[in-house]
Amino acid sequence: MEDREYKEFIQTTYERFKNKLNQKKLRGVNDYNLLTTVLKEHDEVRLHSRMIGSLLNPEGLHYQNTLFLDKFLNLIDLPDFFDDTQKVTLCRECENIDLYLTDGKKHIIIENKVYTGDQPAQIKRYIEKIVKKNPKMGKKDLVVIYLSIDRDKPTELSLGKEKKNQTSGYFEINTEKQLQYIGSENNLKDRKFNYKSIHYGAEILNWLKVCKEEIENITNLNLAIQQYIDVIKMLTNTYTGGIKMEKIKFAKEHYETLVEFDKMMKEYIDSVKEKAVYALGENDFNAYKIEEWENNDKAIRIKNNKNEWGPNTNIALVLKSNGSFSIIIYVYDRPEVAESKLAMLGRMEWEGKIGYFRVGCYKNLNDVYEKIKTAAEELNKYYKNIIQT
Numbered sequence: 496m497e498d499r500e501y502k503e504f505i506q507t508t509y510e511r512f513k514n515k516l517n518q519k520k521l522r523g524v525n526d527y528n529l530l531t532t533v534l535k536e537h538d539e540v541r542l543h544s545r546m547i548g549s550l551l552n553p554e555g556l557h558y559q560n561t562l563f564l565d566k567f568l569n570l571i572d573l574p575d576f577f578d579d580t581q582k583v584t585l586c587r588e589c590e591n592i593d594l595y596l597t598d599g600k601k602h603i604i605i606e607n608k609v610y611t612g613d614q615p616a617q618i619k620r621y622i623e624k625i626v627k628k629n630p631k632m633g634k635k636d637l638v639v640i641y642l643s644i645d646r647d648k649p650t651e652l653s654l655g656k657e658k659k660n661q662t663s664g665y666f667e668i669n670t671e672k673q674l675q676y677i678g679s680e681n682n683l684k685d686r687k688f689n690y691k692s693i694h695y696g697a698e699i700l701n702w703l704k705v706c707k708e709e710i711e712n713i714t715n716l717n718l719a720i721q722q723y724i725d726v727i728k729m730l731t732n733t734y735t736g737g738i739k740m741e742k743i744k745f746a747k748e749h750y751e752t753l754v755e756f757d758k759m760m761k762e763y764i765d766s767v768k769e770k771a772v773y774a775l776g777e778n779d780f781n782a783y784k785i786e787e788w789e790n791n792d793k794a795i796r797i798k799n800n801k802n803e804w805g806p807n808t809n810i811a812l813v814l815k816s817n818g819s820f821s822i823i824i825y826v827y828d829r830p831e832v833a834e835s836k837l838a839m840l841g842r843m844e845w846e847g848k849i850g851y852f853r854v855g856c857y858k859n860l861n862d863v864y865e866k867i868k869t870a871a872e873e874l875n876k877y878y879k880n881i882i883q884t
Contacts, residue, residue, distance in 0.1 A: 504752055512745050516738055526737035528722050536729045539609040544593050546723050547607070547699070550706065551596065552585040557716055563706050564596075570702045571693060573638065577601055590624045601636045602629070606653075608643040609695075609730070613653035619666055622674070626682050634687045639674055641692045642699070644731060648692050696731035700724065764793055767814055771795050774860050775812075775867075783871065797867065804874050810867060815856065820863050822854040824870055836877050840870060 534542040549555050550563040557563065561580040568574050577583055582598040589595045594605035604621050618639060625637060641649050648668055655665030663678035668690060676686040693699065707720045728734035746753055768787060772795060775785050780797070788794040788811060797810040807827035815821055824840060826833040830850025834843040840852040854870055857863045 504749075508749070516741060519738060519741065524737060526739045528725055530722055530726050531729070536726050537609050539607055539611060540588075540593075542726070543609060543695075544587060544607050547605075548585055548587045548594050550720075551594065553580065553583060554585075557710075559710065559716075562709060566705050566709070567702050570698055570705065571640070571691060573603075573691075576603070576638065590621065592621050592624075600632075602632070603638050603640060605640045605642055606649065608641070608646065610644075613650040615652055615657050616655045616665075617653045618649055618674075619653070619655035622666070622686075622688065623683065626686070630682065634673070635689065638689045638691060641690070642695070643692070644695050646692070695727050696733060700727055700731075703727070761792070764814060768793075768795055771812060771820075771860055775864070780867075797871070799871070799875070804878050808874065808878075810870055810874070812863065812867070819856050819858050820860065821856045822863060822866055822870065824852040824854060824874070826850045826852075833877060837873055840873060 530536075530542060530546070536542070550557065551567060553561045553564055555563075561583070564580055564583060565574075568576060568580070577598050578600075579598065583596055584598075586595045586597075587593070592604055593607040596603040596605070602625050604618075604625070606618060606621070618641075622637070622639065626632065629636070651665070651667070654667060654674070656667070657665075664680070665678065666674040666676050669675045669687070672690055673687045674690045676683045678684065703720055703724050707717060707724070710716045710720075725734060725736070729739075734740060772785050772787070775783075775795075775797070784798040784800050786796050786798075788796040788809075791811070791813065793814045795812040797812065798804065798808075807825070809825045811823045811825065813821045813823060824837075826837070826843075827849055830843065830845075830848070833850055837843070837852065840854055843850045843852055845851075852870075854866055857866070
């Protein structure tokens with residue numbers, strides 16, 4: 496593509512697209528979703544297991560008794576599995592089982608997988624625990640449900656077969672789609688249990704739609720379920736509403752051009768980083784190690800050459816999307832102490848157990864040298880005195 500064509504693409508095609516999006520935004524089209532404002536759409540435990548569990552629980556705050564549970568059992572062809580769903584209790588993360596339903600006699604294990612892989616002997620362990628507590632249970636008293644985005648079945652690893660040449664001590668899925676134990680352990684010998692594989696984009700989505708129809712006049716429940724439906728559509732790449740989808744459509748239509756732009760942007764970032772590394776070295780930063788940051792393609796990492804800052808303390812010079820530079824100081828070593836000792840650098844923010852300071856945003860490299868020097872000097876003082884704290 497010639498320079499003239501790039502300019503035309505930006506000035507006409509992209510500008511028209513931006514105007515179209517702005518018009519939609521003014522009309523109220525949006526991607527706001529309460530669930531994804533606090534959690535990632537792929538958060539397996541805190542979003543999906545909690546949301547599904549909250550609906551399946553007959554004692555849930557929805558106060559719909561067994562309505563949602565009954566609809567779920569109908570949809571996965573287990574309408575009469577429990578003699579009385581009024582007696583069913585739900586436990587989330589009991590014995591590490593994602594979702595566990597039982598009436599005391601019969602049991603359903605729901606193993607929830609979004610992006611995480613299967614763990615060694617994971618499902619086997621869950622079955623063992625339930626059998627140990629209920630040694631007289633029969634093959635019709637337990638169902639293992641494997642919930643995923645697009646997987647057909649759990650791996651052999653999850654069923655207990657951890658080595659290729661292993662001949663016993665694991666479950667396998669037989670021709671009748673049952674989990675059959677291979678081995679002679681007393682509590683599992685000759686055991687068979689029913690098994691089902693279900694998916695977010697099919698069974699779960701259909702279940703939610705049925706539930707939503709049942710409570711369409713209860714405004715807050717209706718909205719909550721609709722928002723979760725939207726999350727699942729995002730998860731399964733079937734979401735068609737809002738501004739986000741318009742951007743995806745535009746990207747598909749102009750894929751080749753945008754790939755070229757991406758290459759150009761990477762070349763630009765590399766050139767800026769190269770200049771920054773050189774410029775920092777020329778500005779009396781010989782006492783520091785200046786290198787590209789492998790975990791961030793838009794960042795340069797500055798470390799103390801003598802490792803006086805500890806192994807995991809860094810100053811990052813980050814190129815922002817608007818072309819400016821941001822200075823961020825990451826303090827992994829005792830950040831709770833650093834918060835008080837390095838207060839002059841600003842307010843410490845937290846990401847898990849990592850503390851970091853954002854020290855301003857600057858338009859060009861010349862503006863950042865003194866700030867980086869000041870930050871480096873403060874870190875030097877901090878680590879010299881840290882033993883005394």
